[in-house]
Each structure stands twice: as structure tokens, then as C-alpha cells.
Amino acid sequence: MKQGDNLTTIVKKSWKYLEKASDFFWFPFLRFFEETGNIVLLVFQAFYWLFRRPFRIKNYLSAFDFVGVGSLGIVILVASFTGAAFSLQTVYTFKMFQAEAFIGITVALSLTKELAPVLTALMVTARAGSAMATELGSMRITEQIDALYTMAVNPVQYLITPRILAGLIMVPFLTMLFNLVGIWGSTFIAVDMMGVDEGLYWHYIYWYIDASDILEGLIKAAVFGLTFSSISCYQGFYASGGAAGVGRSTTKAVVWSSVTILFFDVILTDILLIVFK
Secondary structure (H helix, E strand, O other): OHHHHHHHHHHHHHHHHHHHHHHHHHHHHHHHHHHHHHHHHHHHHHHHHHOOOOOOHHHHHHHHHHHOHHHHHHHHHHHHHHHHHHHHHHHHHHHOOOOHHHHHHHHHHHHHHHHHHHHHHHHHHHHHHHHHHHHHHHHHHOOHHHHHHHOOOOHHHHHHHHHHHHHHHHHHHHHHHHHHHHHHHHHHHHHHHOOOOHHHHHHHHHHHOOHHHHHHHHHHHHHHHHHHHHHHHHHHHOOOOHHHHHHHHHHHHHHHHHHHHHHHHHHHHHHHHHHOO
């Protein structure tokens, strides 16, 4: 009997260790899928309440102003520096192959299809996404969101829907601005400072940039805007643990949004290259 009891004890302990090891490896995956599902549900709720009364237009205008107008400065700065730096690298590289005529179209295509939507979304995430998570997290831990329920105001409609819609709409507009400023910065460096022929520079841009190239970047920008706003709102809306919890939620919002934007960029690039082929 003693040997049987010892064997049973060993089996139980071994099973407990296996359970702990399984939880250690599988819990992050389960947690990831759980939070992904919760974010998707939050987005569906936000769009459901978009078409329900009351329509608080002031909330939407405020969100558009915060995400769009408030991000103009950082987008213009990053766009001008990106266009200038990319043009410098392109000029020196293309001169090795006597291909200076293709500098303009190379920069323009790179900006419109790839750099502009990605960098715009990352900049807006760093500025507006972090602020969304912090603001909503502070409202959660100070029970302001609970107070909305007591006043018969749906917090998703009041707080989440305007922010998600602002991200979805304003990031494509900011991406177009990024395109314009980036190409201007590239032109200043290549034509005015490096002596590239202005006629050839604009000739290939005029003939080889299609509406589909711009549309590809705008589709990416809309998806990225929806991505960062939904993740940031989710992290802030369900924050817990006091001030430290708000800090963790803000960090998660920025990191998760940035990584997800880059992941979606790869997926969308593959899909859009097939669609617009």
C-alpha cells in the first residue's frame, strides 16, 4: 500500500508540473486570441452604435480634430525628412548606374504605396493612440465610464465610436499630406541641391504614377487607422490596476498597434499587388 500511495503521489505531482508547463506555453497564445476577439467585438459595437441615436456630432468633430489636425505637425516634419533622406540615398545610388532619371518615380512610388501609410500610421499611433489609451484608462480607474452607465449613456457610443471613426477617416487624409510633403522634400534635395534634371524628374512621375498606386496606399492607411484606434481604445477602455495599470495599457496600446500595423502591411501588400496587378 505504501508503494502504491507513493506512486500515486508522484503521478499527481508530475501531472501538476505538466499542467503548469502547459499553462506557461499556451496561456500567451490563448490570451492573444482572447484579446483579439474582444477587440473585434468592440469594433463591431462601435459601428453598431454609429447608426444609433443620439448622434453627438460634437464628439465626432472633436475626435477628428484631435487625430487629424493635431497630427499635422508631426506628419509634415516626418514626411519632409523622410522624402529628403530617401532622395539623398537614391541620388547617390542611382548615379552609380547612370539612372538619375528614375529618382523621382522611385521616391514617389515608395512613398505612395509603402512609406507614407506606414509612417503616418506609426506617428499618429505614437501621438493620438497613446493619448486615447491614457484618457480612457484614466476615465476607467476614476469610474467616469461607470458614471456614464448610470446616466443611461452608452460609453461605447460616447467614447469609442468617435475615436475609431476618426482614426479610420483621418489617417488616409494625413497619408495624402505625407505624400505631397515627402515628394516636395525629395524634389528639393534631388533637383535644387543635387542637380538632377527637373524635367526628367517630373516626367516619369507624371507618366508612371497611377490612381491605383495612390489608392493602394489609402487602403492601407484606412486599415492602419482602424487598427491603431481600435487597439488603443480597447486597452484604455478595459484598463485596471490604478495609475500603473494605465501606464501598462498605454504601453500595450502603442506597442501592439505598431506591431499589428507592420504585420498588416505585409499582408495587405501581398493582397493589393495581386488586386491591382
